[in-house]
Amino acid sequence: xxxxxxxxxxxxxxxxxxxxxxxxxxxxxxxxxxxxxxxxxxxxxxxxxxxxxxxxxxxxxxxxxxxxxxxxxxxxxxxxxxxxxxxxxxxxxxxxxxxxxxxxxxxxxxxxxxxxxxxxxxxxxxxxxxxxxxxxxxxxxxxxxxxxxxxxxxxxxxxxxxxxxxxxxxxxxxxxxxxxxxxxxxxxxxxxxxxxxxxxxxxxxxxxxxxxxxxxxxxxxxxxxxxxxxxxxxxxxxxxxxxxxxxxxxxxxxxxxxxxxxxxxxxxxxxxxxxxxxxxxxxxxxxxxxxxxxxxx
Numbered sequence: 001x002x003x004x005x006x007x008x009x010x011x012x013x014x015x016x017x018x019x020x021x022x023x024x025x026x027x028x029x030x031x032x033x034x035x036x037x038x039x040x041x042x043x044x045x046x047x048x049x050x051x052x053x054x055x056x057x058x059x060x061x062x063x064x065x066x067x068x069x070x071x072x073x074x075x076x077x078x079x080x081x082x083x084x085x086x087x088x089x090x091x092x093x094x095x096x097x098x099x100x101x102x103x104x105x106x107x108x109x110x111x112x113x114x115x116x117x118x119x120x121x122x123x124x125x126x127x128x129x130x131x132x133x134x135x136x137x138x139x140x141x142x143x144x145x146x147x148x149x150x151x152x153x154x155x156x157x158x159x160x161x162x163x164x165x166x167x168x169x170x171x172x173x174x175x176x177x178x179x180x181x182x183x184x185x186x187x188x189x190x191x192x193x194x195x196x197x198x199x200x201x202x203x204x205x206x207x208x209x210x211x212x213x214x215x216x217x218x219x220x221x222x223x224x225x226x227x228x229x230x231x232x233x234x235x236x237x238x239x240x241x242x243x244x245x246x247x248x249x250x251x252x253x254x255x256x257x258x259x260x261x262x263x264x265x266x267x268x269x270x271x272x273x274x275x276x277x278x279x280x281x282x283x284x285x286x287x288x289x290x291x292x293x294x295x296x297x
Contacts, residue, residue, distance in 0.1 A: 005147020027291040044073030105149040121199035164211035171208035233276025241271025
């Protein structure tokens with residue numbers, strides 16, 4: 001979410017606030033709301049199929065079942081739902097703070113950023129929805145606004161770049177410790193997500209990745225440009241093909257786990273790219289499902 005906050009700052013440099021919200025509503029909100037009813041209910045169908053929900057809800061009226069499938073089809077789109085909310089809040093915050101906080105963020109040094117892990121842990125404890133774990137407005141909101149006010153500063157990124165090696169080493173060590181400590185535990189539930197170690201690992205890994213990429217990631221070639229152009233479609237569609245492939249391979253084959261992981265990963269990439277190339281060329285559907293307006297490119 002920190003990178004999303006940085007991107008919001010860069011976008012608002014070249015767009016008005018009205019244009020910013022209009023663009024983000026079409027790109028983020030439409031696919032994650034209208035798109036659920038038009039296309040993403042398919043993912044919801046497979047989610048229910050995998051979890052046994054279809055059998056348990058055999059007596060549920062079909063219109064109600066369709067709504068349940070649509071909601072279950074949110075998949076990774078929860079992120080852009082939250083991102084749209086934070087983008088709207090950002091406009092209000094900008095009008096109040098008038099760049100005073102942003103200028104203050106320029107002073108952030110590496111020790112301050114490391115200690116900010118305490119704030120991240122505190123944020124992880126608040127504004128969490130009771131039933132759906134992914135909607136963690138506290139920690140993701142802090143991450144977004146830190147990205148906007150602090151990490152979008154060139155001076156801050158230059159300071160991080162100088163510490164890329166120790167930060168990367170610390171992130172790797174924390175990754176090992178976290179894996180050992182919580183091996184076999186439900187890592188996507190609050191019993192793990194809200195722990196100090198999880199917050200520390202997540203935060204140090206975040207600033208380590210930013211530092212590492214500032215040092216070594218400033219490259220551009222044919223492959224990276226192609227990946228950048230296709231990244232939105234990969235984000236939108238990958239989970240659908242992962243779920244479909246995993247279900248059918250598990251139900252109808254006896255492949256070893258290693259092969260299952262390979263086929264599922266390959267299907268996630270290939271299926272996402274193929275679906276994106278097809279749907280982005282279909283009028284109306286390209287806007288509802290992919291958030292792509294205007295003429296097809």
